[in-house]
Amino acid sequence: MPELPEVETTVRAINKFENRILKEVIIHNKNLRWKVEKKVETLTRNQLVHKITRRAKYILIYFDKQCLMVHLGMSGKLRIQKSNNNYFKKHDHAEFIFKDEKIIFNDVRRFGSIHLCENPDKHRLIKDLGVEPLSKSFSKSYMKDICKNSNLCIKKLIMDQKNVVGVGNIYASESLFLAKINPSRLSKEVSDNECEKLVKSIKIILKKAIKMGGTTIKDFYSADGNEGYFSLKLNVYGRDSMVCNKCNTKIIKSIIGQRATYSCTKCQL
Ligand SMILES: [Zn+2]
Known part of the structure; x- marks a missing residue:
């Protein structure tokens, strides 16, 4: 599933469409996770794209008054193609057509979504989300605050989108390894010093993954066609039959909140 680094990579790949005119959006299949509303086609004709950015895993394409919100769901991906190239793949559900090029939204499992709204920060899918992990708001003091009275284990806490967005299962396991914190520890028992280390580790791991073009287990290609997988060196995730790179x-492997969790009991206390 595309995680935050893949979405960020995708945003960077389609950034070149800023300051261009979107001629039209064509929806071939409106039955995505949520039915795509007609206004996605009617209100986006000949609109100048001011900015393309990201909030959590939503790709945001801003026009004068409206904003397109694209979510890749479980299997969605974007690719860029010449506008006059009529090559289609199965599961191409939407096209965003510009003068010379177009962006195609392909989604095998159709858990992705496309919305049009005036202010994404107030949209029901976004308004209650926690801070961005790579922003200054995600700091040691913020982490201390959310840990302070929490009886959740630390891995669940950092994966809760209401606290911080985009720390998916792989990145949670890897960040906790880097911060030397056992994933099953109670959040309220994580020390101030460890809170600081964990915040730093999450930022390091996500930045590394973005640099490598995203790291998910299967089937992701960034919008410019480069493969974005298996590039991040994983220390614990998926390595349950192997030994720790640091201590042998x-x-x-354990299960926390129904998710596979990997750790080294010697390195992570
Ligand atoms: Zn170890």
């Missing part, structure tokens, strides 16, 4: 202890 066997990596263990």
